[in-house]
Amino acid sequence: MPTAERTVTIQGEAVAYEVRRSEEASQVRIDAGMDGITLVVPEGREVNTDEVMLEKGDWVLKQRERFARYRDQMPERRFEEGEMFPVLGAEREVVVGNVLFSHITEKEIRLDSSRVEATSVKEELERLYREEARNYFTERAKHFSEVLGVGYEQIQIRNQKTRWGSYSQRNGTLSLNFRLLMASADVIDYVIVHELAHAEHPNHGPRFWRLVEQHVPDYEAKNEWLKENGPRLVFDASTV
Structure with a gap:
């Protein structure tokens, strides 16, 4: 998707932001995240981005300040044996050993030493996270698609910087951030329900939120938790 970098002066402060054209977007919106401010514009629509x-x-200045604080909260991950990484809300110790295959237990993330030697702790750990995320998310998405009575064509496991998930009505793709596996199961369920609800309601209108609330009554608390704790669900802080 085409992007461009711009700077605008807001209340005497220079604010850098990125303009991203999107075929999926139905309206102009501003996304704020760890990597900065992004103005998303539907493909084909002409807008004065600075005016927006x-x-x-x-709001932009508050979000910029908020994410500056969040960057200070990000954990510094060390990709070595003995380091702790969260899975489904619980910290687990990275252990490298002679195992048949890399896997996750209730207390440990056990990495196959031969795969680590062929690549690195970081690469094998990310591969395992993505594999576990796909398996777990697929199971939960299947469950909730049946419960909500909606469908999707495929699941993509990604590492989005500013979003935990998305749903494309155009091609039925449910995209989920592999780092979401670090959160607790109920938070993961909320994100999956949220995105699948877009199969029925593309915008965040009252009917959309009523559908989400039917299946996640405390969705507001889950959403707030993600806003406050998302910076801690970091795999590699150097890439944020």
């Missing part, structure tokens, strides 16, 4: 940023100036 200025209209939301107070």
